[in-house]
Amino acid sequence: MALNAPPPHLNNMMEKEELCSFALSIATNSSLLMVLKAIIELDIIGIINRAGPEAHISPAQIAAQLPTKDPDATASMLDRMLRVLANNSILSCSLRALPNDGPIERLYGLAPICQFFTKPEDFGPMVLLCQDKIYASIWHHLKDAVLDGDSAFKKAHGMTVFEYLGTDMRFSKVFNDAMSNYSTITMKKMLQNYNGFDGLSTLVDVGGGTGQTLNMIIAKYPTIRGVNFDLPHVIKDAPKYDDHGKVIVCDYILAMESENSYSTRVASNLDICMLAYCGGGKDRTEQEFEALAKGAGFQSFRVVCSAYDLKVMEFLKKN
Numbered sequence: 001m002a003l004n005a006p007p008p009h010l011n012n013m014m015e016k017e018e019l020c021s022f023a024l025s026i027a028t029n030s031s032l033l034m035v036l037k038a039i040i041e042l043d044i045i046g047i048i049n050r051a052g053p054e055a056h057i058s059p060a061q062i063a064a065q066l067p068t069k070d071p072d073a074t075a076s077m078l079d080r081m082l083r084v085l086a087n088n089s090i091l092s093c094s095l096r097a098l099p100n101d102g103p104i105e106r107l108y109g110l111a112p113i114c115q116f117f118t119k120p121e122d123f124g125p126m127v128l129l130c131q132d133k134i135y136a137s138i139w140h141h142l143k144d145a146v147l148d149g150d151s152a153f154k155k156a157h158g159m160t161v162f163e164y165l166g167t168d169m170r171f172s173k174v175f176n177d178a179m180s181n182y183s184t185i186t187m188k189k190m191l192q193n194y195n196g197f198d199g200l201s202t203l204v205d206v207g208g209g210t211g212q213t214l215n216m217i218i219a220k221y222p223t224i225r226g227v228n229f230d231l232p233h234v235i236k237d238a239p240k241y242d243d244h245g246k247v248i249v250c251d252y253i254l255a256m257e258s259e260n261s262y263s264t265r266v267a268s269n270l271d272i273c274m275l276a277y278c279g280g281g282k283d284r285t286e287q288e289f290e291a292l293a294k295g296a297g298f299q300s301f302r303v304v305c306s307a308y309d310l311k312v313m314e315f316l317k318k319n
């Protein structure tokens with residue numbers, strides 16, 4: 001779906017001509033994420049950002065900062081790629097008339113969403129992961145996976161995603177970078193909204209990746225001792241963080257939303273990633289999470305707060 005598509009409930013109010021354009025924009029939309037991937041690889045958002053707050057710069061000014069063999073051709077291609085991003089509210093665009101009645105050129109600046117495509121809150125590594133050839137290739141197997149009840153990843157690569165990650169160090173780095181950047185964004189918010197780590201002595205992060213989540217929690221609660229539990233090939237590459245002395249335990253999981261919103265799209269997009277990449281993995285509704293908690297013998301379950309689209313839930317052994 002186009003990033004700036006109207007919510008589905010507005011569709012029945014659209015005229016047929018508008019619906020036709022909407023349908024064709026969806027049919028041709030796969031280029032958007034591949035353009036965004038190339039723009040991130042070329043560090044174009046960084047180049048515009050470094051031009052200063054509110055800066056709008058031309059494709060030629062951007063091309064001048066790239067190791068290009070043909071600056072004019074590069075500027076012309078960039079202009080067309082950046083226009084795609086501007087039409088999807090990822091960049092802003094303004095017009096400037098060149099001197100002596102010259103043609104009008106487009107200048108590009110950062111739209112508000114770019115605060116999440118620049119460090120330290122950067123979903124760029126998630127774009128690189130989701131469009132990586134190892135991930136992208138699995139979607140061609142989704143139809144057969146649906147009919148066989150198998151995971152598309154296994155059909156494409158002959159093993160589960162976590163087995164595969166142990167065999168391909170390049171892709172493993174792409175995966176771990178995406179996960180730790182995602183965790184940095186969500187944990188920063190979670191630590192503002194949630195105080196349930198207070199008073200814990202031990203925290204085990206199950207599937208904790210390279211340890212970014214645990215490190216952020218322990219930086220705020222230094223008396224907790226953290227245990228990062230993950231697969232050997234992940235722990236091998238995890239940076240060594242200071243051991244702050246004690247131990248922590250916590251649990252938070254993605255929930256499904258039901259209204260028409262970006263949150264709903266995020267939840268269903270992530271759920272479909274689970275379906276395609278992990279086979280058995282899925283996101284759950286609040287009721288399903290509660291049933292999971294109770295089925296596993298926890299006496300009480302509650303959704304405590306949110307960190308962006310992530311819900312913080314507590315499964316308690318006693319009421």
Ligand SMILES: C[S@@+](CC[C@H](N)C(=O)[O-])C[C@H]1O[C@@H](n2cnc3c(N)ncnc32)[C@H](O)[C@@H]1O
Nearest residue numbers: 162179180183207208209210213229230231234
């Ligand atoms: C979606 S990633 C989460 C990454 C991490 N929470 C972070 O914020 O960076 C899932 C993690 O589960 C780990 N994992 C998968 N199967 C596992 C298993 N059987 N035992 C331990 N960890 C596992 C993977 O290696 C991966 O790091």
